[in-house]
Amino acid sequence: MATVAERSRTGRLRPGLALFALPSVVLVLVFFLVPFLANAVFAFVRWTGYSDTLSWTGLTNFELLNQLGILGHAIRITVIYAVITMAVQNGVGLALATALEKTNRVNTIFRSIFFIPVLMSPLAAGYIWSAVLSPDGPANDFLSAVLPGSIHYAYLGHGVSALVTVACIDAWKWSGLATLVYIAGLNRIPAQLTEAARIDGAGPWRRFWSVKFPLLAPAVTFNVVITLVGAFSALDAVFATTGGGPGDATTLLNVALYLQYGQSYFGQASALGLVVTLLVVVTAVPLITWLRRREVPM
Amino acid sequence: MAAARRYVLLSLFAIPWIVLPLWLLVVNSVKTESDASLLSIGLPSHFNGGANYSTVLHQGRYLVGLGNSLLMAVPSILVVLLLGSMAAWAYARSPRRSLRVTYYVSVLSVVLPPAIIPTVYTLTQLGLNGSRLGYLLTIVGTRLGMVIFLCTGFVRSLPTDWEEAAQLDGAGRWQVYRRIVLPLLSPALFTGAVLLVINVWNDFFFALFLLQGPGRVTLPLTLYQFASSSTYGLRWNLVFAHVILTSLPLLAAYIIMQRRVLAGLTEGGTTG
Numbered sequence: 001m002a003t004v005a006e007r008s009r010t011g012r013l014r015p016g017l018a019l020f021a022l023p024s025v026v027l028v029l030v031f032f033l034v035p036f037l038a039n040a041v042f043a044f045v046r047w048t049g050y051s052d053t054l055s056w057t058g059l060t061n062f063e064l065l066n067q068l069g070i071l072g073h074a075i076r077i078t079v080i081y082a083v084i085t086m087a088v089q090n091g092v093g094l095a096l097a098t099a100l101e102k103t104n105r106v107n108t109i110f111r112s113i114f115f116i117p118v119l120m121s122p123l124a125a126g127y128i129w130s131a132v133l134s135p136d137g138p139a140n141d142f143l144s145a146v147l148p149g150s151i152h153y154a155y156l157g158h159g160v161s162a163l164v165t166v167a168c169i170d171a172w173k174w175s176g177l178a179t180l181v182y183i184a185g186l187n188r189i190p191a192q193l194t195e196a197a198r199i200d201g202a203g204p205w206r207r208f209w210s211v212k213f214p215l216l217a218p219a220v221t222f223n224v225v226i227t228l229v230g231a232f233s234a235l236d237a238v239f240a241t242t243g244g245g246p247g248d249a250t251t252l253l254n255v256a257l258y259l260q261y262g263q264s265y266f267g268q269a270s271a272l273g274l275v276v277t278l279l280v281v282v283t284a285v286p287l288i289t290w291l292r293r294r295e296v297p298m
Numbered sequence: 299m300a301a302a303r304r305y306v307l308l309s310l311f312a313i314p315w316i317v318l319p320l321w322l323l324v325v326n327s328v329k330t331e332s333d334a335s336l337l338s339i340g341l342p343s344h345f346n347g348g349a350n351y352s353t354v355l356h357q358g359r360y361l362v363g364l365g366n367s368l369l370m371a372v373p374s375i376l377v378v379l380l381l382g383s384m385a386a387w388a389y390a391r392s393p394r395r396s397l398r399v400t401y402y403v404s405v406l407s408v409v410l411p412p413a414i415i416p417t418v419y420t421l422t423q424l425g426l427n428g429s430r431l432g433y434l435l436t437i438v439g440t441r442l443g444m445v446i447f448l449c450t451g452f453v454r455s456l457p458t459d460w461e462e463a464a465q466l467d468g469a470g471r472w473q474v475y476r477r478i479v480l481p482l483l484s485p486a487l488f489t490g491a492v493l494l495v496i497n498v499w500n501d502f503f504f505a506l507f508l509l510q511g512p513g514r515v516t517l518p519l520t521l522y523q524f525a526s527s528s529t530y531g532l533r534w535n536l537v538f539a540h541v542i543l544t545s546l547p548l549l550a551a552y553i554i555m556q557r558r559v560l561a562g563l564t565e566g567g568t569t570g
Contacts (some may be wrong), residue, residue, distance in 0.1 A: 017388045018394060018396075019388075019471075020388040020471070024384070024446065025385070025400045025404075027438055027442060028400070028403060028404050028439055028442055028443065029400075030439060031439025031440060032403075032439050032440050033407075034416070035412070035413040035417040036407075036412075039415065042416055099304055099308055100308075110308055111560055112552075112560060113312055114316065115556075115559075116320070116549070116552075119545065119549055120548075121499075121518050123525075124521070124541045124544060124545055127532070127538070128322070128323050128538075131322060131326070131538075137322075137337045138322060138338070138339050141338075172315070177563070180560065180564050181563075184563075184565065225409070229409055233503075235502070235503050235506075236502045236503065240522070240525070257415070258506070261415065261507070270413075270416065273411075276411050281410070
């Protein structure tokens with residue numbers, strides 16, 4: 001059998017099979033790989049809209065961004081933002097997935113309700129939550145009703161709370177998807193394993209952390225990496241809520257990139273783009289390696 | 299009993315998380331401007347929905363945005379699914395080293411962030427900067443990796459028997475792909491299509507940098523421009539009406555197909 005399969009595969013299909021990949025190879029190279037590699041060059045090039053010449057400047061773009069107080073600040077708040085988004089999204093996703101693990105009629109209804117934000121644009125999410133959390137909005141109305149005094153806190157109006165709030169809005173938009181990934185992961189766990197733990201006297205809490213959670217590792221890997229990577233290049237949620245403010249409290253790397261681009265400082269914008277890439281690489285590679293090692297073969 | 303308590307907890311969580319924000323959105327989209335500025339969850343004292351929605355349709359340039367969004371999303375998604383599944387077949391079945399390299403580059407494009415400034419530069423060199431075609435090609439080039447990743451794993455898990463049988467019967471490569479591989483791939487392609495629709499329809503980042511001129515705006519751009527156009531802060535009734543109209547096409551599609559969408563995402567997708 002193997003020889004027949006080998007022969008027929010090498011015989012007629014193989015020579016032209018590469019042609020099937022050709023169109024996508026060309027498109028991925030031209031519109032992903034070439035810009036990606038070019039970014040590593042442009043970051044070190046003096047390139048503005050005010051001059052036609054591009055020239056090598058070494059680290060000048062980074063030094064300029066640093067002198068303006070943009071670089072370190074943007075890196076710091078982007079990392080904080082990404083960690084909050086990741087934690088909230090995965091916490092909510094995992095909790096909902098555990099509650100909605102079994103497929104039945106009521107759970108299906110809950111699943112479809114919690115999935116709605118995934119379909120909305122991050123801009124829409126930003127506008128909705130700016131309203132809910134505005135000083136006179138329903139969130140403060142509720143707090144005023146249950147707590148003493150009248151509360152009119154501007155969640156998006158103060159530095160740290162604005163950063164945390166926008167990160168949570170971003171997490172809100174995507175946690176329905178994380179939920180489904182975790183449900184898929186939970187459904188792949190053989191029922192005998194949790195059943196055996198139950199017979200051995202493990203309670204639901206123990207069964208979750210000692211049996212299910214370790215076996216959920218592939219879904220955790222996927223969700224954690226995807227949420228972190230996505231949040232490193234966040235922009236939409238900020239545009240719809242704070243626009244980068246107050247001050248520069250929510251000027252994430254990509255927001256700073258857009259501002260530099262808007263002022264025609266293309267070299268500096270590329271430098272910020274390269275920082276986003278480096279952030280993704282230095283986070284994703286060790287994280288994938290470490291999380292993969294935790295995965296238990298089933 | 300445990301189930302009943304779980305449903306109560308889930309409902310208590312769903313109220314502030316989903317129901318209240320969406321209710322605030324819907325109810326304020328039909329209020330007058332001064333009424334909506336209070337951002338209350340009460341019913342409107344005066345129904346102003348007709349005026350709000352027609353303002354969005356006209357001043358908000360909703361129809362221009364809708365047309366452009368359809369014009370960008372439909373072809374780019376179809377092309378990504380077609381070219382991605384073709385490539386996935388080649389990657390799954392061919393042992394050539396050159397193909398293995400391009401496969402890894404494609405998969406990396408899923409994780410690595412797009413380099414937007416050099417993309418603008420590349421499109422300028424190609425004479426496509428600001429154009430619909432440039433945007434479309436960029437979307438295709440940066441989204442192919444996801445479909446390639448989903449489909450290559452899927453094809454690898456399939457036995458080669460059917461493809462071989464078809465060849466022995468004299469089918470050419472295109473016929474084998476068209477009649478055997480593509481139908482077998484449909485679960486993975488459906489999952490890919492759902493993720494692509496969500497991702498491409500709501501794309502703001504690429505559109506912001508790559509589409510220029512008022513005639514080329516997609517829905518997220520019209521929403522942003524409309525919301526930012528007022529100098530006196532947001533006119534919530536109109537912004538909300540625009541948010542609803544912008545979200546409506548996907549929500550409508552979701553309501554019709556939600557069972558398949560949820561099943562596709564929980565079963566088809568992420569085997570990592």
